[in-house]
Amino acid sequence: MAQKLAHTTIMAMKSGTKSDALEGKGAGSLLFEHRTSGILVYLSLRRDGKSERMKLGSYSDKTLREWRSYASAKSLEVRKFPSIEDYRAAEAERDRAKERANQFEARQGTFAQLLDAYVDDMERRGKSSAKAVRGALKLDVTGPFPDLSLRKAKEIEGSDIAEILRHCLTRAVANKGRGVRLTKASATNGKKRQADKLRSYLQAAFAFGLSNDLNPLRAGDAVQYGLKTNPARDVPTIEGANQANTWALTKDELKAVVLAVEDLPERRRAIAKAMLYLAGQRVEMLCRVVWDDLYDDGEHGPVMRLIDYKGGKGTPSRDHLLPMTDRLGEVLAPLLVLKDAGKAPGPFSLRGKVAITPGTALDIFSVLGDQLAAKGEARRFTWRNMRATIETHLAALGVNQERRAWLLSHGRSGVQAVHYDRYNYLKEKQQDLDKWARYLDELAGNVVEPKSNVVAIVGRK
Structure with missing residues (x-):
């Protein structure tokens, strides 16, 4: 059995090296070398008649027992490779792979x-x-x-x-x-x-x-x-x-809404009536309307252009044109006069300076829903319910599903509708908007003689 060094022997070294054999055939030995900076520890192996050694560290880092255990484990790893140099190359590649993994992990988003x-x-x-x-x-x-x-x-x-x-x-x-x-x-x-x-x-x-x-x-x-x-x-x-929101107001409930809208402050009343008389268009689209979106197209007369961004990934925006009927001109008149003030970007503005936000517009009907529910005149409703209500009542008036889709800019499907049908259906929309306006006016108990006041307000394209 090979001679084992004692700790005191190692610490007493003044120069040169001393060797401590490791357990097991071919395991090699610990080599202690005296330096002015301290005692260094190496793993020493002899294979194929050649001696190799690999630095393990400073003797002061571990106890002698720990060094023997550490060196034995390291010897097992090293002996899997043809040489210590091959082991070092593999270890360096492992370190690089670990660094790449750490960098990748650091880039992993939360x-x-x-x-x-x-x-x-x-x-x-x-x-x-x-x-x-x-x-x-x-x-x-x-x-x-x-x-x-x-x-x-x-x-x-x-x-x-x-x-x-x-x-x-x-x-x-x-x-x-x-x-x-x-x-x-x-x-x-x-x-x-x-x-x-x-x-x-x-x-x-x-x-x-x-x-x-x-x-x-x-x-x-x-x-x-x-x-x-x-x-x-x-x-x-x-x-x-x-x-949650597929139910619709009855005719009596809708009548209560139409009458309650008349009691709102002037601009809220005008915006709320516009939302109703425009047959429940999506609020986000209305809030984007600017003055240039109101024009006379030269063929159909005054129109309002809404920009429809709704669609799947990569779907381009679509112009949704609405005819500005005489009755709509009367309903929108308090909003259209804002153009002369030159401050509001478009007609849908509460204070005549900035466009109303979709949330504020939606709140008009949410508040009405709370108020009418408290009075027992209608179930509590929101604008989503109003849109369902309008489409339901339009169907009851004989406006078929296809025409309602044209009027309300519902999504199109099928190659023909999506890619080839470019007709704007303004004639059909005008007929249906007139029918809807008469229905609302009758609910409110009004008999309206329309007066055209839109053409002078809109531009021409």
Whole structure:
């Protein structure tokens, strides 16, 4: 058995080297070398008649027992390679691979970064819903779940998505200036619908993250998410969500709304009546109307152009033209005179300076819904219910589904409709808007003799 060195022997070294044999055939030995800076430790091996040694460190870093154990383990690793030099090369490559992995991990985006990048991409593509999506994600995800938001996006699981949706269903209703209420989730207060929309936002965000990592146009050092699956994909839809706003007001309830609108302050009244008499167009589209969107097209007379951005990825915007009928001219007259003041960008403005926001316009009918429900004159409703109501009553008036789709700019499907049908249906829209205006006027008890006052206000193209 080879002679073992004692600690005192090693510490007493004044010069040269001393060897301490390791256990096992071919394991080599520990080599201690005296230097002015201290005693250095090496692993010494002899293979194929050649001696090799590899520096392990300074003797003071470990006890003698620890050095023997460490050197034995290192000897096993080294002897898997033809030489110590080959071992060092493999070790260097492992270090480089580990560094690459660390760098990749450092670039792995968090859940919050994924959500921000998703909405930023929506804004770049001109999606009109981007602002609403950002607000919903802040309200129901990044705000109430700060720790979850800082986790790597790839670490988010389906159970986390389910917890987020549960919070959306049970949280207190957001304060919108009319008092804070705590309402339980139901198919009538819209929270099921909101939760299901949130689920679709999260599913779309993770789908964006999956495609982002594979996008060849993405910069090589950009944030990556390392996603393998979409955790929101397998979370079921919220049962009953699509029932939340599909009901429509009865004729008597609609009459109560039409009469209540007349009691609003002048500009709110004008905007609310415009929303009604324009047959329930999407509010976001109305709020984007500028003065140049009101013009005489030379063939059909005065028109209002709405820009419809709704559609899937890569879908171009679409002009949605509405004929400015005589009755609409009367309804919109208080708003159209704002053009002469030269401050408002378009007709839909409350104070004559900036365009009304979609949220403010929607609140007009939410407040009316609360007020009429308190009086027992109608069920509590929102503008979404009003849109369902208008389309339902239009159908009852004999306006078929296809004409309602033209009037309300519903999505088109089929090659012919999407790519080849460029007719604007202004004649049909005028007939249906006139029919709808007469219906509303009758509900209000008015018999209106229309007076055309639009042509002088709009421009000509």
